[in-house]
Amino acid sequence: MQHYPDITSSVLTGLGWYYLIMLGMNLLWTVRSYKVDGNFKNGVPVATVWAVVASLLMMLSAAHFSSAGSPDTFLIRLPMWFRNFVDANFSNPVIYFVLSIVLFAGMILLREWWTKPTVAWTGLNLSLLFMGLSLTDYDFRQIVGKPDNVPIVAMLFIVAFFTWIYFTRSVDNDRRIAEGRPLFEQENNEKVLVWPDLVYTELICMVVLTVVLVFWGIALKAPLEEPASSMKTPNPSKAPWYFLGLQEMLVYFDPWLAGVVLPSIILGGLMAVPYIDFNKAGNGYYTFKQRSFAVTTFLFGFLPLWVALIVLGTFLRGPNWNFFGIYELWDVHKVEAANNVNLSEWFWELPGLGGIPKGSDFGTILLRESPGIIVTLAYFFALPPLLGVSVLRKYFVRMGVLRFLVFSNLILWMAILPIKMLLRWGFNLKYIVGIPEYFFNI
């Protein structure tokens, strides 16, 4: 008997129910697939495939239920080599971030492909199956199954679902616009009375939500740990989950940037959105093509830079804020080497410059950090006008000076996190400007 069992009776029963729910979903999908263009016969080949999937899930579910008595000999579990492979090759923030960027680019470029119902449904099935199999791993279950983390798992699927809705309707509308047909939102758009058409929806919604909350409350106990003690610091100490993206930024920036300046700029930037987006198209309907720049920027901020960083901070950052693979034990003694250097240290070691200026008076510090200060000033003050007369000329002309400066600065602020990440990973860069004497590190 293992001390930390991967599979127990209750895990098998739980997974039995899990696959049973998947079976139900796929049965409904099978029924839906039979009907194509209003004709039941057209969908027979596709529906047969989903019927087969559903029956496989039924067998899977039955296997779990019937083996619940003998968990130790149960065979359907993630192979150890697979878990070791994932932990060895995917357990660092570089791969994680690059993967999320690749996914993001794929999401936008392949939107006509992956929004097709069959493709999207296959993707959902595969991710649920991956989740189910991963739940047979003890360490995975420890993190994902924590009551406070359950909403984040749910959020992942919900955000994916609504992103799918957005792209499905956008692809449809973009096609309509190209063909000169009216928008989806403009068809069958009669006026209806709020009573009953809206108030009943609201009532049903409230009832469903109440039921969901009550059952959620019964199923999962709200966490309560030991009484507060200022003597015992937990490792890792984590902020509430919705701030974990900000806590993740602490890896790359000092608290004054990651915790104060950047959040303020995110909020200020969000508030500025309606005043810098001069594009009149796309008001009140789903479209991608008519506002591709605005949507791509927003999605980039929300998906890879907010949601993905929360997932990273919640599930993959363990003791000492080290990165752990999804099947890896959170070992307090895991050591990660950190030999990061400041830009100034690197610059003054260049041949012929005679080493880093030493001294703590203001002039020497300024001289020491002058390369970083020049780079930073150039980034925020020289780059916007340059962009305005070159790549972003179109925007500059339509926005005017003030609006364009706000816009380009917000874009540049948004870019500093990925830029700093790349510099850290590529060149072990610690600070571009490092003045610890005045807590001024960038």
Add this chain to the structure above:
Amino acid sequence: MSVGDYIRNSQIWRSVFRHPAPTDRRNRVVVMLTNFFLHLHPVSVKQQGIALSYTWCMGGITFFLFLVETITGVLLMFYYRPTLDWAFYDIQALRDVQTLGIMREIHRWGAHAMVITVWLHMYRVFLTGSYKPPREFNWVIGVLLLVLTLLLSFTGYLLPWDQLAIWAITVGSNMARATPVLGLEGPGFQLLNTSGYELITNASDAKFLLLGGRFVGEATLNRFYILHCVAIPLVVSGLIAIHFWRVRKDGGISQPL
């Protein structure tokens, strides 16, 4: 005359509802105009504007969750004493002993859900371009409501007074110490400490303001309790009222122009 008709024709019933049951077109219009709770809505809307696949219903759900949090929160306030001696044990009693202890579960899960639904509401409003004129200012109010929702959740996080609570707040409030100029470990705090006056000390900087002390303690608990139960909900209620009013005044729910 049936009993139902007798009740519906009584003076009491008519004084409460002010109009007959909304079973015909005329009364379905009248009900929206004469009922306090329904008058937030217009009388009629465009069909596609209220389609679930268009609106996702997330703003409404967020408002409903705010009401759930208010109701469960008021009930929890009857049990919970925000002092170092009692805070933790009151929550423990809610978990183990009290009959309606599930109120705490609903309150906590509702809070998580509310953070997510606020994001999704903003997501939808952005993706349908609904912040564009004439709704620019309502988007700004929405961003403020988003911040306040996060602050509500953050201040509530401390109240159970367990390890999870104080260390999460410690991590969060350590950021305040790094506030430029106003925090003791922020860049430029020396600017306010010139000419012999120490304006920024560990008993006067931004972190001290947030915590009511140099570290998370009894004063912090009291401060967060008041913020969580009174101060922020009051501001949120006001902003929600403006938010809803502006939806109506800025051209109704979002639609293709």
